[in-house]
Amino acid sequence: MIGKKIERAEILMEALPYIKEFYGKTVVIKYGGNAMIDEKIKDEVVQDIVLMKFVGMNPVIIHGGGPEINKVLSKLGKTAQFNMGNRVTDYETMEVVEMVLAGKINKNIVTKLNKFGGKAVGLSGTDANLIVADKKYIEKEGEKVDIGYVGNVKTINPRMIRILEKEGFIPVISPVGVDEEGKSYNINADYVAGELAGALGAYKFILMTDIAGILKDIEDKSSIISEMSLDDAEKLIDSGIISGGMLPKVDACLTALKKGAERVHIIDGRVRHAILLELFTDDGIGTMIKKADKED
Numbered sequence: 064m065i066g067k068k069i070e071r072a073e074i075l076m077e078a079l080p081y082i083k084e085f086y087g088k089t090v091v092i093k094y095g096g097n098a099m100i101d102e103k104i105k106d107e108v109v110q111d112i113v114l115m116k117f118v119g120m121n122p123v124i125i126h127g128g129g130p131e132i133n134k135v136l137s138k139l140g141k142t143a144q145f146n147m148g149n150r151v152t153d154y155e156t157m158e159v160v161e162m163v164l165a166g167k168i169n170k171n172i173v174t175k176l177n178k179f180g181g182k183a184v185g186l187s188g189t190d191a192n193l194i195v196a197d198k199k200y201i202e203k204e205g206e207k208v209d210i211g212y213v214g215n216v217k218t219i220n221p222r223m224i225r226i227l228e229k230e231g232f233i234p235v236i237s238p239v240g241v242d243e244e245g246k247s248y249n250i251n252a253d254y255v256a257g258e259l260a261g262a263l264g265a266y267k268f269i270l271m272t273d274i275a276g277i278l279k280d281i282e283d284k285s286s287i288i289s290e291m292s293l294d295d296a297e298k299l300i301d302s303g304i305i306s307g308g309m310l311p312k313v314d315a316c317l318t319a320l321k322k323g324a325e326r327v328h329i330i331d332g333r334v335r336h337a338i339l340l341e342l343f344t345d346d347g348i349g350t351m352i353k354k355a356d357k358e359d
């Protein structure tokens with residue numbers, strides 16, 4: 064299978080015609096917790112990202128870490144609870160979320176990028192007010208449900224990202240937002256990534272998860288849809304084919320496209336060299352969503 068044996072150098076040979084097209088362009092990569100299965104795969108992912116930087120692209124990483132948060136909560140005797148894809152976040156949970164995301168996971172990715180020759184800087188939404196948030200409520204049967212310290216992205220202030228990009232750094236961002244009073248909020252990393260990709264006008268927005276892409280039939284891996292328009296994606300949501308954990312992802316993709324990103328891709332981050340294969344091979348490995356059918 065493509066992706067199993069092919070090595071970075073071979074992919075790069077295929078990538079050569081694309082490299083000029085990507086030069087100086089921002090590529091936002093959402094690295095989901097379920098795609099971070101082991102240190103070896105993580106090492107390979109970060110090496111591919113360093114390579115992207117070396118050939119002139121500007122990768123910006125926004126990471127998740129849901130499974131790791133669950134692990135720490137369970138050690139503290141707390142049960143993880145979700146409502147419409149959002150973790151119900153009381154004060155103690157918020158402290159854990161911030162420690163795990165902005166502390167453990169962020170620093171793990173930054174350290175790896177630096178170890179493999181990149182210059183990475185870790186940020187959370189509180190740094191330079193990068194992600195300004197307000198409290199999110201869930202609407203259920205006409206009622207507003209309070210789910211604690213969970214935020215909506217209100218504004219993205221991308222100035223710090225631009226400064227870091229210009230100086231050759233790779234920004235690594237945790238999905239923690241801050242409000243005007245300095246209160247921290249937990250935000251689903253897919254949503255933050257979509258808003259960030261939109262605000263940065265990303266040339267590519269890549270979501271790395273633990274499934275091949277958008278499937279017509281969730282039981283059948285071969286039913287992957289390799290390309291679709293924004294309208295197609297909205298129809299698949301309405302028909303219920305896109306559901307569960309895929310919903311916030313596709314929502315994030317649509318936000319990114321509507322707010323300024325050019326192309327979005329959903330890929331299986333556990334596949335070796337998944338990002339390079341998606342960007343630099345004609346067929347790609349996942350699902351690409353673009354604004355309209357007419358575009359090339």
Ligand SMILES: Nc1ncnc2c1ncn2[C@@H]1O[C@H](COP(=O)(O)OP(=O)(O)O)[C@@H](O)[C@H]1O
Pocket residue numbers: 095096097098127129271272273274276277278279281304305306307308309310
């Ligand atoms: N049409 C679809 N195609 C692919 N996956 C889907 C679809 N509809 C629902 N899903 C579900 O979405 C899940 C991906 O979301 P999730 O597990 O929350 O990812 P992550 O942890 O990376 O944020 C898949 O594992 C699958 O169960």
Ligand SMILES: CC(=O)N[C@@H](CCC(=O)OP(=O)(O)O)C(=O)O
Pocket residue numbers: 094095096097126127128129130132148149150160213214238249250251252253
């Ligand atoms: C509000 C909310 O649900 N926040 C998420 C933030 C982390 C995340 O999104 O991580 P993944 O990308 O690995 O799922 C959480 O607490 O799990």
